[in-house]
Amino acid sequence: MSSNVGLTTPRGSGTSGYVQRNLAHLRPRDQGKPYSTDFDSMKYRPRQPDKEILEHDRKRDIEVKVFELRDRLEDE
Numbered sequence: 001m002s003s004n005v006g007l008t009t010p011r012g013s014g015t016s017g018y019v020q021r022n023l024a025h026l027r028p029r030d031q032g033k034p035y036s037t038d039f040d041s042m043k044y045r046p047r048q049p050d051k052e053i054l055e056h057d058r059k060r061d062i063e064v065k066v067f068e069l070r071d072r073l074e075d076e
Helices: 053-074
Strands: none
Touching: none
């Protein structure tokens, strides 16, 4: 046996003597926090919008207007 774990000998115990790790055991967490406790740095910082997405939205608005105008002209 290794590290004084388990039975000294499995003879007469009705088991094979195989020792398993307790997977349900929760280890204590480290006391040090991996993040800053400074609340000013944790405030929401707005991100700059992606230029390609803004360009796509602008083109899509134009496309919608063109479709509406085409539909209105076809109805007349």
